[in-house]
Amino acid sequence: MSQLSTFMFFSFLVVFVLVSFSPVSYGYDPLDPNGNITITWDFLADNGDTYDVRVWIYNWQLYRHVEKPGWRLSWAWRGDEVIWSMSGAETTEQGNCSRFKGQEKPHCCEKQPTIIDLMPGTPYNKQVPNCCKQGILSSLTQDPSQVTSMFQMNFNKPSVLNPSNITVPANFSLGIPGYSCSDPTQVPPSKFTTDGRRWTQVLETWNVTCIYSQFLSASAPKCCVSLSAFYSDTIVPCPKCSCNCQGLPGANCVNSDKAPSLLKLPQDDSSTQETEPVVRCSQHMCPIRIHWHVKQSYTKYWRVKVTITNYNFVKNYSQWNLVLLHPNLQSLTQVFSFNYQPLRIFGDINDTVMFWGIKYYNDMLLTHGENGNVQTEMLLHKDAGIFTFTGGWGFPRTVLFNGDECVMPSPDNYPTLPNIAAFHSSSSSFLLFVSFILSMLLR
Numbered sequence: 001m002s003q004l005s006t007f008m009f010f011s012f013l014v015v016f017v018l019v020s021f022s023p024v025s026y027g028y029d030p031l032d033p034n035g036n037i038t039i040t041w042d043f044l045a046d047n048g049d050t051y052d053v054r055v056w057i058y059n060w061q062l063y064r065h066v067e068k069p070g071w072r073l074s075w076a077w078r079g080d081e082v083i084w085s086m087s088g089a090e091t092t093e094q095g096n097c098s099r100f101k102g103q104e105k106p107h108c109c110e111k112q113p114t115i116i117d118l119m120p121g122t123p124y125n126k127q128v129p130n131c132c133k134q135g136i137l138s139s140l141t142q143d144p145s146q147v148t149s150m151f152q153m154n155f156n157k158p159s160v161l162n163p164s165n166i167t168v169p170a171n172f173s174l175g176i177p178g179y180s181c182s183d184p185t186q187v188p189p190s191k192f193t194t195d196g197r198r199w200t201q202v203l204e205t206w207n208v209t210c211i212y213s214q215f216l217s218a219s220a221p222k223c224c225v226s227l228s229a230f231y232s233d234t235i236v237p238c239p240k241c242s243c244n245c246q247g248l249p250g251a252n253c254v255n256s257d258k259a260p261s262l263l264k265l266p267q268d269d270s271s272t273q274e275t276e277p278v279v280r281c282s283q284h285m286c287p288i289r290i291h292w293h294v295k296q297s298y299t300k301y302w303r304v305k306v307t308i309t310n311y312n313f314v315k316n317y318s319q320w321n322l323v324l325l326h327p328n329l330q331s332l333t334q335v336f337s338f339n340y341q342p343l344r345i346f347g348d349i350n351d352t353v354m355f356w357g358i359k360y361y362n363d364m365l366l367t368h369g370e371n372g373n374v375q376t377e378m379l380l381h382k383d384a385g386i387f388t389f390t391g392g393w394g395f396p397r398t399v400l401f402n403g404d405e406c407v408m409p410s411p412d413n414y415p416t417l418p419n420i421a422a423f424h425s426s427s428s429s430f431l432l433f434v435s436f437i438l439s440m441l442l443r
């Protein structure tokens with residue numbers, strides 16, 4: 001085969017692969033296939049005309065966490081239920097309770113109540129175990145002791161439905177953009193023990209499963225990736241318009257010199273609404289940029305520097321996390337200034353690693369106004385047989401910030417080794433380039 005026909009054949013192959021394997025996601029996350037947030041209703045007691053229920057929220061996601069302003073759980077009652085009392089959380093509205101004439105009014109009479117967690121530091125007599133975290137849940141990898149929220153309530157049985165049946169409301173929502181929840185399903189009743197010897201069990205348990213989809217969460221990406229390497233002068237920036245385009249309607253950005261007035265925006269820490277990002281003007285328009293720099297090459301190791309920069313003027317990202325996928329991460333030898341843990345998704349393949357900040361040192365990614373960035377350097381062992389600097393191999397395959405996939409530059413713009421012009425010098429380096437693209441798409 002001549003060089004030209006080889007070129008055409010592989011171009012065709014690349015286009016075909018791009019068309020048939022374009023990464024469309026339907027809420028299924030290949031890096032966290034079992035990740036979900038589960039809402040569990042434990043019916044503790046039947047008091048004749050009311051029920052006592054304990055509601056749990058569990059975050060079973062490897063790297064996605066629930067940050068400020070926290071969850072806002074809601075559902076739709078099937079009948080005329082009202083919530084008489086609640087501890088460990090509260091509803092945002094009491095609603096219209098005028099049909100109750102007596103002195104004692106219910107906690108909430110809304111058909112679709114919205115429940116928010118209490119603030120930390122709530123008086124002990126209003127607390128229950130696992131409550132009062134402002135609706136913030138850690139991810140399973142970052143802090144397994146902080147993945148649960150719980151509250152307890154008492155509500156009346158609906159008069160219009162068969163009173164001998166336990167009814168569970170419908171249309172659950174976590175109030176966090178991107179999550180959609182299943183209908184409740186009855187599961188085997190939960191069991192509890194205080195001494196590890198005797199177990200008690202609740203009357204009935206119902207589960208609701210909520211799954212995240214980046215496409216439901218926001219129409220545009222939230223972060224982008226730029227690249228550089230010691231062997232090249234080229235700094236590959238984030239692709240233009242990664243998250244938005246300057247000048248499009250609805251694309252608001254602020255130039256750095258105008259920022260100080262914005263920084264005086266009142267910041268209410270107890271707010272229950274997410275603040276819209278106000279980003280610094282850039283050609284990518286993303287609130288977050290990740291820069292991967294191949295810094296140095298030693299005999300047995302190579303060194304990578306990763307910098308996360310916050311372009312959002314109105315948000316400090318607390319408990320931020322980063323997930324990187326690169327084949328050489330299986331031989332990650334040392335990481336400076338970040339915590340990390342490999343994510344074992346498919347048995348022994350540990351090419352995916354989650355990174356997060358060190359408490360009180362860099363676990364908060366400050367706003368751009370505070371010159372916000374955090375950085376790490378890591379050492380990777382050059383594994384014989386797979387390590388190479390050619391064909392863009394030294395750059396990450398996938399980058400996620402706070403569980404959202406970041407926009408990568410196109411591989412044909414990657415910094416190249418000096419004297420290797422992928423398309424002209426030899427067809428073997430071109431083949432390497434093609435196989436790199438294929439491996440990226442087919443991973």
Ligand SMILES: *[C@@H]1O[C@H](CO)[C@@H](O)[C@H](O)[C@H]1NC(C)=O
Pocket residue numbers: 034035036037038060209
């Ligand atoms: C939810 O997560 C739990 C724990 O990872 C898992 O056992 C369960 O199968 C998941 N449920 C769904 C519907 O994915």
Ligand SMILES: *[C@@H]1O[C@H](CO)[C@@H](O)[C@H](O)[C@H]1NC(C)=O
Pocket residue numbers: 076077078169170171
């Ligand atoms: C739940 O939502 C669906 C669709 O919006 C609606 O038809 C149904 O009546 C709701 N269920 C309850 C109990 O309100």
Ligand SMILES: *[C@@H]1O[C@H](CO)[C@@H](O)[C@H](O)[C@H]1NC(C)=O
Pocket residue numbers: 096097098099
């Ligand atoms: C409150 O509910 C009662 C009936 O329970 C109704 O008559 C009244 O109009 C409602 N008030 C408002 C402000 O919706």
Ligand SMILES: *[C@@H]1O[C@H](CO)[C@@H](O)[C@H](O)[C@H]1NC(C)=O
Pocket residue numbers: 162164165
């Ligand atoms: C409601 O209860 C009745 C009698 O207790 C039972 O026959 C019926 O199957 C129950 N319905 C549902 C939907 O559980």
Ligand SMILES: *[C@@H]1O[C@H](CO)[C@@H](O)[C@H](O)[C@H]1NC(C)=O
Pocket residue numbers: 038039040058187188207
């Ligand atoms: C129901 O949810 C709880 C909490 O997430 C979980 O431990 C339990 O396994 C779930 N039950 C089923 C049958 O999925």
Ligand SMILES: *[C@@H]1O[C@H](CO)[C@@H](O)[C@H](O)[C@H]1NC(C)=O
Pocket residue numbers: 267313314315316366367370
């Ligand atoms: C971010 O944190 C810094 C330092 O703690 C604080 O001064 C600033 O007001 C915070 N900004 C926002 C938007 O929360």
Ligand SMILES: *[C@@H]1O[C@H](CO)[C@@H](O)[C@H](O)[C@H]1NC(C)=O
Pocket residue numbers: 329330331332342348350
């Ligand atoms: C990845 O897995 C291999 C073999 O299972 C192990 O030797 C290596 O230490 C792991 N690397 C990391 C960073 O955990």
